[in-house]
Amino acid sequence: MSQEQYKEAIKSTRRFDEIQVTPLRRQIFSTPIFCAKDLREEGEETRKKAIDLAYKTIQGQTESGLVSEGWTDATITGDKKKQNTMGVTSFFGQNLCNEKEWKFFNDYIAELSYEVLAETIDPYLLEGLSLANSWVTIYPNGAYVPEHIHSMFEVSGVYYLQADGGDISFKDPYWVGKTMNIWGQGEKIFPHGSVTMDYEAITGGIMLFPSWLPHRTKPNPSDKDRIIYSFNLCTSSALRRLCQLNFEDDGMNR
Numbered sequence: 001m002s003q004e005q006y007k008e009a010i011k012s013t014r015r016f017d018e019i020q021v022t023p024l025r026r027q028i029f030s031t032p033i034f035c036a037k038d039l040r041e042e043g044e045e046t047r048k049k050a051i052d053l054a055y056k057t058i059q060g061q062t063e064s065g066l067v068s069e070g071w072t073d074a075t076i077t078g079d080k081k082k083q084n085t086m087g088v089t090s091f092f093g094q095n096l097c098n099e100k101e102w103k104f105f106n107d108y109i110a111e112l113s114y115e116v117l118a119e120t121i122d123p124y125l126l127e128g129l130s131l132a133n134s135w136v137t138i139y140p141n142g143a144y145v146p147e148h149i150h151s152m153f154e155v156s157g158v159y160y161l162q163a164d165g166g167d168i169s170f171k172d173p174y175w176v177g178k179t180m181n182i183w184g185q186g187e188k189i190f191p192h193g194s195v196t197m198d199y200e201a202i203t204g205g206i207m208l209f210p211s212w213l214p215h216r217t218k219p220n221p222s223d224k225d226r227i228i229y230s231f232n233l234c235t236s237s238a239l240r241r242l243c244q245l246n247f248e249d250d251g252m253n254r
């Protein structure tokens with residue numbers, strides 16, 4: 001029997017979660033992420049406004065968190081020299097969702113995220129989509145963020161206000177299991193895909209990903225600051241689920 005004859009033999013009832021690579025080989029348990037480039041007419045003007053505000057926000061903080069190795073060491077400092085070499089984030093000082101002057105941009109990102117997700121996600125699940133928290137980070141030449149996840153949320157994202165290289169790199173959380181069975185000189189009997197996936201950082205790029213997915217960025221290779229707006233999303237449906245758990249049935253059966 002030729003390989004071609006096996007092709008239709010076994011079908012999954014969950015076709016959306018399966019990628020058929022060849023007639024016999026399929027990839028299962030993949031991780032969805034959403035990548036898009038903001039081509040809106042008002043994009044450039046909006047980014048310009050947000051970039052000015054990003055510098056103003058950082059300058060307005062007496063102390064800010066550092067990125068690069070400063071992130072690993074959880075350094076929060078007012079030392080401008082360190083901020084200008086290692087990179088700096090507003091994350092530890094403010095939730096920009098609560099800042100009036102950032103409202104125009106939070107609305108812009110929520111709308112953009114909705115459009116990207118709505119391509120494949122049912123609208124009723126996206127009802128009330130909004131930003132739960134957000135922060136801005138400025139990476140000078142050589143600065144990066146070490147690997148991390150966004151705890152407590154379901155969907156997270158990043159929007160590149162200004163970027164010229166320095167990929168974002170996602171890592172399969174099951175990398176240990178997938179790479180432990182390497183026999184001999186790196187030979188593998190059973191094939192698996194890469195355990196890291198890199199995407200280029202470009203101005204106007206938006207990436208949405210599951211909050212549990214580990215990611216890091218590579219050092220900014222450019223002399224121009226890389227400026228990013230990061231956020232965690234929330235929906236009415238997620239809030240309903242949380243409220244039911246927290247208020248209607250707290251699991252204690254009292």
Ligand SMILES: [Fe+2]
Nearest residue numbers: 148150215230
């Ligand atoms: Fe992140």
